[in-house]
Amino acid sequence: xxxxxxxxxxxxxxxxxxxxxxEAFQAFYQSxxxxxxxxPANRTHLWYGFAAxxxxxxxxxxxxxxxxxxxxxxGQVSVxxxxxxxxxxxxxxxxxxxxGRSIAFEAATLALTYTRETIRPASLVSYIDARNSRSIxxxxxxGATLDPNADTWDDADVVYRHKVGMAA
Amino acid sequence: xxxxxxxxxxxxxxxxxxxxxxxDFDVLAGxxxxxxxxxxxxxxxxxxxxRTLAQEAGHWVLRGFGRWTVVETATQTPVGTVGLWHPEGxxxxxxxxxxxxxxxxxxxxxxxxxxxxxxxxTTLGWTTLISLVADxxxxxxxxxxxxxxxRDGDFTHERYGPMxxxxxxxxxxxx
Numbered sequence: 001x002x003x004x005x006x007x008x009x010x011x012x013x014x015x016x017x018x019x020x021x022x023e024a025f026q027a028f029y030q031s032x033x034x035x036x037x038x039x040p041a042n043r044t045h046l047w048y049g050f051a052a053x054x055x056x057x058x059x060x061x062x063x064x065x066x067x068x069x070x071x072x073x074x075g076q077v078s079v080x081x082x083x084x085x086x087x088x089x090x091x092x093x094x095x096x097x098x099x100g101r102s103i104a105f106e107a108a109t110l111a112l113t114y115t116r117e118t119i120r121p122a123s124l125v126s127y128i129d130a131r132n133s134r135s136i137x138x139x140x141x142x143g144a145t146l147d148p149n150a151d152t153w154d155d156a157d158v159v160y161r162h163k164v165g166m167a168a
Numbered sequence: 169x170x171x172x173x174x175x176x177x178x179x180x181x182x183x184x185x186x187x188x189x190x191x192d193f194d195v196l197a198g199x200x201x202x203x204x205x206x207x208x209x210x211x212x213x214x215x216x217x218x219r220t221l222a223q224e225a226g227h228w229v230l231r232g233f234g235r236w237t238v239v240e241t242a243t244q245t246p247v248g249t250v251g252l253w254h255p256e257g258x259x260x261x262x263x264x265x266x267x268x269x270x271x272x273x274x275x276x277x278x279x280x281x282x283x284x285x286x287x288x289x290t291t292l293g294w295t296t297l298i299s300l301v302a303d304x305x306x307x308x309x310x311x312x313x314x315x316x317x318x319r320d321g322d323f324t325h326e327r328y329g330p331m332x333x334x335x336x337x338x339x340x341x342x343x
Contacts, residue, residue: 001175001187001228019230022256044327047256052219055226059190082222083193084215 002057004065007110012103014065014077014110016057021066022050024073024095033096036129038154056080062088062119067098067107074098077111079119086151088121090162092138108142116164124162127152136160175228176291178236178283185236185250185280188224192237195246196221199268207302208266209328224249233292235264238280240271247271250280252288252297259323263288263297263336265311277311285315289339296338300331309334316341 003016026046029039040046053076056063064078075094081087090111094104115124126144128135139160150159175187199205200212200220212220228234235251248267254260263285265277281299288294299317301308312334320335 001225003229017230042257042326044255044257044325048216048219048223051226051230051255052222053226054229055188055222055224058225058229059188059222082215082218084213084218 002061003054004057004063005114007065007114009106009110011069011101012074012107012110013068014107015068017050017054017064017066017076021073022046025050025076025093028093028095031096036132036135037093052082053078053080056082062115062121065107065111067094067103069098069103074103075107077104077107079111079115079121079124081121084153085127086153087123087125088115088119090115090124090126092135104138105141108138112142112162121164124164125150126160126162127154127157128160129156130158131156175234175236176287178287179241180279180283182241183247183276183280183283184239184241185283186239187228188221188235188237188249192246193218193221195268196249199266202269204269205266207305207308207328223255227253227255233288236280236284238276240276247276248280250277251284252292257326258300259333260296260298261288261294263299265299265308272307277308278314281311281315285336294339297336299334299336300325300328301334302328303330303332 007014028034040049053064062079064076067074077092079090092104092108126139144160144162147159147161152159178185197214197217200210200217205211224235231254233252235249235253237246238248238250240247248271250265253262253264263281265281267277288297299312301312317334317336320333323331323333325331
């Protein structure tokens, strides 16, 4: 059973999820900030989504990290490739109180570096709701570019492609 | 730093209980696509079957215990998912069993559940266990009865609906 590796940056620490993190996600999914992500219908679904991203590490060597800022949970960054995703995805969630400090950028950069060096997927994209301009801005800041020809699993999404492998 | 730990492997006369693996996906997706899964939240799409399998693995990491993939030792065929389960939404820790198509009628659920219960009462030091059985799942209720469990009220799950609570004999009686 493998858990997420701890990765430390200047202001954020990526660490494995623990049970108590789930309540913060419950609160997030009840808030307006969750308008662009798929919401779990109830707490059972919340558990399934949360535990699956933890178990993903054991099964596939990738999954989600908690973003820890000074001991507080600031959000989540994840690298996953469940069967319904056309390609491996880099995704992120940032909680309300942590906006405007480049926390998501730093966390996503740490995850991106780990992905390029250790996970080494054949390709890497971010699926982002077309109306989520702040998330799109983050993808562009990370160096990703819009790929209008890429397959999506949700018609509301646009696909931003990150460079991996020899091209990175 | 990478944190790892091992889910213990248990063996019985005919079965091996091992940690869930990526290779279990096809058989699990098949089970969750079939009508047999309708008492345990199915039928499900492959997307949800993936979440189910990954959740089983994540349960071990988050809770420190979980459910095993049960393999028929002689053939190495996965025959079901059995073990110690406490997902969000359950009233307490549960001993659960799901058998895949073609694995019923051989006493496998009972055999695997006895091994899992023994592990809970000895290695983990637990003192009680329930099993939740969906109303109408008579085959599963028979397994609970065969294991010596007795009815202990009802529970309504937000997703699975009305369920019977069966309580197992404690460690003093069975371990």
